[in-house]
Amino acid sequence: MTNPGGAGGVTIGDAAKASGVNAKLIRYYESIGLIPQAGRTASGYRVYSPAEVNVLRFVKRARSLGFGIEQIQTLVGLWRDRSRASAEVKQVAQAHIDALEAKIAELAAMRDSLRELADACHGDDRPDCPILRDLAGP
């Protein structure tokens, strides 16, 4: 059974290789309903069509851009339905950009505070340290 399911269908391992999504992760995605339940061979192996592999690639790329699972559900839906307005897609993307900006700002604030403290810390074998003094509070 080198060609499960017939028309270009592949097993989960090959789908994983082709999409870059771990086989285990594919099953997880199915279990949470991000992707529909895959077809099965007579013996129970999952079968993936090229189109389904494309969905996996889509998911992988979206994850690499930091989209959450729920947002990806939306995006896949918009992708499947070609008649959808691009405004909706842009809105989802913009919301995510805003979230990224917020997170970046948060981390940058931490970094700045810490860098200031670290710069003020002489960092030799003397015990006194502005970092600990700051953490210990006023």
Next chain:
Amino acid sequence: MTNPGGAGGVTIGDAAKASGVNAKLIRYYESIGLIPQAGRTASGYRVYSPAEVNVLRFVKRARSLGFGIEQIQTLVGLWRDRSRASAEVKQVAQAHIDALEAKIAELAAMRDSLRELADACHGDDRPDCPILRDLAGP
């Protein structure tokens, strides 16, 4: 029992208010060994000394700077042991700054890619969208 345990000891609720760390979170910190087990009244209530409340404040501030629990363990240890060299503290801080930088860079890369795509998306009611085209891959 307005003054559990005698010498300035307070209940978990007051320790929470005084430190800014949620009571539930205090119990969690104790359960994972970040802070030592608190003393107890005869009836089993946890009792916190002013010094212990200070530790909680320390933890809170360190968390707000994004330090992980394990790093905070180290920092608390260094804080308690006043004879420790500041170099050690600075090293922990620097490692965390580096981690923050890496995370920021990762998120900024996502943001930049996404912003480029969003800018190229006209965002009206036409269905064609560069964002989806990118996600769908080459």
Next chain:
DNA sequence: CCTTGACCTTCCAATCGCTGGAATCACCAT
């Protein structure tokens, strides 16, 4: 004294996005 209500206790579960392991079964080669 008894109730009310605010507080405390413990334990268990969910979050998010995976990742790992264990036990079992299916396939293909020799």
Next chain:
DNA sequence: ATGGTGATTCCAGCGATTGGAAGGTCAAGG
């Protein structure tokens, strides 16, 4: 047959919290 690889299921854990349920305790008021 036997071995090796890959498939299946389920269960559990990561980090750092947050939530809820079920029950014990305290101080005050009627």
